[in-house]
Amino acid sequence: MPKRRREGIQTQPKPSRSNDSSEVEPSQATGSSRDEASKRKRQKTADRVNQANKSFYASLFSPGAGGTKPHYTDAGLHQCADLKLARDKDMLPRDKRARILEFGPGDGRVLKFLLANGYNDITAIERDAAAVGKLRKKFAGRVTIIKGDFTQYRSKTTYDCILWLWCGFSDFSSEGQQAMLHQAMSLLTPGKGKLLLDIARPKSDANVTSIGGDKVYKGGTYSHTRVIGNSIYRAYMPDSREVRHWLLAMKRGGLVNNSRSVDYAPIGSRRRALFEIYRGTTPVVTAVADDADDADEAVFSLALTKHN
Numbered sequence: 001m002p003k004r005r006r007e008g009i010q011t012q013p014k015p016s017r018s019n020d021s022s023e024v025e026p027s028q029a030t031g032s033s034r035d036e037a038s039k040r041k042r043q044k045t046a047d048r049v050n051q052a053n054k055s056f057y058a059s060l061f062s063p064g065a066g067g068t069k070p071h072y073t074d075a076g077l078h079q080c081a082d083l084k085l086a087r088d089k090d091m092l093p094r095d096k097r098a099r100i101l102e103f104g105p106g107d108g109r110v111l112k113f114l115l116a117n118g119y120n121d122i123t124a125i126e127r128d129a130a131a132v133g134k135l136r137k138k139f140a141g142r143v144t145i146i147k148g149d150f151t152q153y154r155s156k157t158t159y160d161c162i163l164w165l166w167c168g169f170s171d172f173s174s175e176g177q178q179a180m181l182h183q184a185m186s187l188l189t190p191g192k193g194k195l196l197l198d199i200a201r202p203k204s205d206a207n208v209t210s211i212g213g214d215k216v217y218k219g220g221t222y223s224h225t226r227v228i229g230n231s232i233y234r235a236y237m238p239d240s241r242e243v244r245h246w247l248l249a250m251k252r253g254g255l256v257n258n259s260r261s262v263d264y265a266p267i268g269s270r271r272r273a274l275f276e277i278y279r280g281t282t283p284v285v286t287a288v289a290d291d292a293d294d295a296d297e298a299v300f301s302l303a304l305t306k307h308n
């Protein structure tokens, strides 16, 4: 039976641009039943790997747990090697007034660095309620913290730069990663905005690979499952070549203008790659699946039909 799919850009009122911690959740912005129905449909497109990792993060942010710090320390990112590299390679916006968005701020490692480097228009979207509570306390009056799911986020105004660092990308399946590249492009200023994306490189000793012990190597990519206490973290690590291939397809479709990547290793064999991806001028179309089982297929076929 043919799968049904609905496509279209869905906009929501933009969150407050004041420096106050915002209560705005994209999905709560209008409250009408039509929006509620549309929200339910959009939620069905959420990536399964990313959804499954929700409980893993909840365990890190639960009372008494250490947050993300032990994990980014383990990955060698406690001194922000990724952000320092971005700064040194001129990847961070030159204009300190640039409108910056962070996907999944966790403990606020990136936010702290951005503030210390003079940026003052920063928004971050985090879905974990406990993490949001801590972030709002820590960055009150300095960063707009939105509680919500960045896969669903729609904004009427666009951002100059999106930061998606340290493993956030690996939280998605291969199809989800491709869909998220489109999602990020849809939130950036056409022809100008850029995404800074950091990924662990397979065959390197990334912390997901070294601790899980159940590596699966599939056609150039790794799929991992790591058990910590009672929670499981799932990761999909694309080869940098795979990401470049997706970007090339997006470039052909006009969604991406230009991109470059820098390989680095914060410590020892923990090899990573930092991508700088400029938004093209073609409008981005987002897909909505009618059925939860269609989700991965819907976003994947969108990437194929639009950009190959």
Ligand SMILES: C[S@@+](CC[C@H](N)C(=O)[O-])C[C@H]1O[C@@H](n2cnc3c(N)ncnc32)[C@H](O)[C@@H]1O
Residues within 6 Å of the ligand: 050, 057, 068, 072, 103, 104, 105, 106, 107, 108, 109, 110, 125, 126, 127, 128, 131, 148, 149, 150, 151, 164, 165, 166, 167, 168, 171
């Ligand atoms: C690996 S941590 C990265 C933290 C931070 N970006 C850094 O580099 O230190 C991933 C964070 O993204 C959040 N996250 C994962 N999926 C999300 C989603 N769909 N929407 C919003 N936040 C999400 C998690 O709760 C977690 O706080």
